[in-house]
Amino acid sequence: MMPSQHEIPERLNLLQRIWYSIFPDAHKAQKERRDYLRLLNTLVLHFRPKVVQERTLRFNLTWGLGGMALVLVCLLFATGMMLKFAYQPVPDRAYESVVQLQDDVLFGQLVRNIHHWSANILLIVVFLHFLRVFFTGAFHSPRQFNWIIGLTMFLAILGSNFTGYLLPWDQLAFWAVTICTGMMEYIPGVGEGLQQLILGGRDIGPSTLSNFFAIHTAVIPACLIVLMPFHFWRVRKAGGLVVPRPPAENPSTKGEMVATIPNLILRELAVAAVLIALIMLVSIVFDASLGVKANPGLSPNPTKAPWYFAGMQELLLHIHPLFAVVVIPLTIVGALIFLPYFRYEANTGGVWFVSYRGRQMAVVAAVTATVATSLGIIVDEFLIDFVAWIPAIPPVVSNGLLPAAIALAAVVGFYVLIKRIYNATNNEAIQAAFVLLLCSFLVLTIIGIWFRGKGMALVLPWQFGISG
Amino acid sequence: MKEEHSERAGGTESTRRSFLNNLWIGLGLVALAEIVAVAFAFFRANRSRARQVDPEAIVTAGDVDKFVPNSVTAFVRGRFYLARLKDGGFLALSRKCTHLGCTVPWVEKELKFVCPCHASAFDITGNVIGSPAPRPLDIYPVSIENRIVKVDTSKVIKRSEFRAEQITQP
Numbered sequence A: 001m002m003p004s005q006h007e008i009p010e011r012l013n014l015l016q017r018i019w020y021s022i023f024p025d026a027h028k029a030q031k032e033r034r035d036y037l038r039l040l041n042t043l044v045l046h047f048r049p050k051v052v053q054e055r056t057l058r059f060n061l062t063w064g065l066g067g068m069a070l071v072l073v074c075l076l077f078a079t080g081m082m083l084k085f086a087y088q089p090v091p092d093r094a095y096e097s098v099v100q101l102q103d104d105v106l107f108g109q110l111v112r113n114i115h116h117w118s119a120n121i122l123l124i125v126v127f128l129h130f131l132r133v134f135f136t137g138a139f140h141s142p143r144q145f146n147w148i149i150g151l152t153m154f155l156a157i158l159g160s161n162f163t164g165y166l167l168p169w170d171q172l173a174f175w176a177v178t179i180c181t182g183m184m185e186y187i188p189g190v191g192e193g194l195q196q197l198i199l200g201g202r203d204i205g206p207s208t209l210s211n212f213f214a215i216h217t218a219v220i221p222a223c224l225i226v227l228m229p230f231h232f233w234r235v236r237k238a239g240g241l242v243v244p245r246p247p248a249e250n251p252s253t254k255g256e257m258v259a260t261i262p263n264l265i266l267r268e269l270a271v272a273a274v275l276i277a278l279i280m281l282v283s284i285v286f287d288a289s290l291g292v293k294a295n296p297g298l299s300p301n302p303t304k305a306p307w308y309f310a311g312m313q314e315l316l317l318h319i320h321p322l323f324a325v326v327v328i329p330l331t332i333v334g335a336l337i338f339l340p341y342f343r344y345e346a347n348t349g350g351v352w353f354v355s356y357r358g359r360q361m362a363v364v365a366a367v368t369a370t371v372a373t374s375l376g377i378i379v380d381e382f383l384i385d386f387v388a389w390i391p392a393i394p395p396v397v398s399n400g401l402l403p404a405a406i407a408l409a410a411v412v413g414f415y416v417l418i419k420r421i422y423n424a425t426n427n428e429a430i431q432a433a434f435v436l437l438l439c440s441f442l443v444l445t446i447i448g449i450w451f452r453g454k455g456m457a458l459v460l461p462w463q464f465g466i467s468g
Numbered sequence B: 001m002k003e004e005h006s007e008r009a010g011g012t013e014s015t016r017r018s019f020l021n022n023l024w025i026g027l028g029l030v031a032l033a034e035i036v037a038v039a040f041a042f043f044r045a046n047r048s049r050a051r052q053v054d055p056e057a058i059v060t061a062g063d064v065d066k067f068v069p070n071s072v073t074a075f076v077r078g079r080f081y082l083a084r085l086k087d088g089g090f091l092a093l094s095r096k097c098t099h100l101g102c103t104v105p106w107v108e109k110e111l112k113f114v115c116p117c118h119a120s121a122f123d124i125t126g127n128v129i130g131s132p133a134p135r136p137l138d139i140y141p142v143s144i145e146n147r148i149v150k151v152d153t154s155k156v157i158k159r160s161e162f163r164a165e166q167i168t169q170p
């Protein structure tokens, strides 16, 4: 298409003449604009198929969670880059630079708040996304590997939250990171070396801060930039999302296809807009906390881990650290990695909670876990003391191996029992076991955040106005 | 393309080709090993820099007579406590709780260290008198020359229990 001079309209005002001198093609307005739109559309369609299954658009399949995670990651990148201009990653300046950002920089506090709330909400959103993927059976073939990519990103986001936690260098940050890195010492053999590698020495100091800063602002963002497109591409390679269906329906029934633009894109934009508005609102109303500057000589009482590690911290109060921070978490992560590769009777992709019986079993598992874990914590707090009862054997065994073995036996026993009682498939029984562990974890986390006061004693939340 | 070639040139070409292929793979592995070695060396160097001998590592605590028997003195900069036991011997205790690393304050009234984080308690020799701490407080070597007490904070000594030979007598 040859732009030719004489097509420019005769009567132009000064502004228009300047405008067209900058954009000589702009006068072919209507048609050109359609071309830009088409360009935009094809850009979108680089990431998206032209058409999608109409049913996968329903909100109660995805709850928009994956898209929300992406939006939050984008917000974090944007605000993080801004924070980098103000923040100084050395112990003598870190805290002061955050104070300065909040007090002297226009919108500094707001930018910090957005970063803070996006990071915390991202953890929750990604966790919920992980649950929805599990409970809709979206980890079965061909999505097995995408489950693994997702888990990797989940660990990356945990790491990102944790390394970011130290950066404000206030008392909360300093001591939470002290006890979390203190946990590493209990890893047999390599623990101490690993701890010193991460801390860059024996104690938290300048090297720790620069290590954490590098991991937080370079290593993990780089991983996410690579992994996220990989994740999305695998969704597309799998032929889109799982198609939601009632348990009885034949999976091969093909639903209606609709155009991605505008059906999917508009929905995604709506979710993104609402989420951003919510984050803004929260960030305007609630400030990210900043306590007094870190003081290595004074541990506050109580010193708590960040809320997402509260479950592990609670476990630590009951059993030996080797099991609380090494054996049990590693077993669970390992089981989650292999979860898509277990033997299943059916590929239940698209069915919420496997089947009607699966739902019943999940409820039973949830109730069992909630009651048993709460009772277990209370009984252990006030009655059980294996170390004192059997002083002949080392605490690693009496307070570690023994309770861990009891817990394992309880989970396995539950699995076998519920499978037998309901005459269930592997799909249903594995889901029940998953729910059992999930609810135990949630109870531990809730108790760790709200029911632990001074000296980590068990208290009621209203007796002690402390939150994680 | 590969097939085209081997058809044309027969056996010798294909062995040469596979030799070249192996060469490439070998070179790739060497390059990978180099990268790993460089990364390894980089992080090692990083670590040893942090470990470099600190001129302030040896702390001069002061004259022997400054410390009353059965008392504990805090050295904030050196991050340790100097304990003088009942028999007059000295012990330099790390102030880091052996449970998860909080700083333990000395409670003068009860004559013990009590950790604010998870309530571990230690006596004046650093021995555990309240769980969950798994072992006594770490110690640093103490030396006494001309009745001046010095503590070398660069060497941490872990121990599973308090024993008399850990004490330095003036």
Ligand code: HEM
Pocket (backbone or CB within 6 Å): A062, A064, A065, A066, A067, A069, A070, A073, A126, A129, A130, A133, A138, A139, A143, A146, A147, A148, A149, A150, A151, A153, A154, A157, A228, A231, A235, A238, A240, A241, A242
């Ligand atoms: C940064 C973190 C993550 C981001 C940004 C992300 C993003 C997304 C998005 C946008 C989708 C499309 C559907 C939806 O919105 O639900 C999706 C699907 C999926 N995600 Fe994630 N995700 C993340 C973490 C995870 C985690 C932790 C897992 C599980 C371990 C996971 C496993 C999957 C799977 C298997 C699918 C395909 C689901 C289906 O076909 O129905 N993702 N993800």
Ligand code: FES
Pocket (backbone or CB within 6 Å): A179, B097, B098, B099, B100, B101, B102, B115, B116, B117, B118, B119, B120, B132, B133
């Ligand atoms: S860190 Fe001292 S008791 Fe836990």
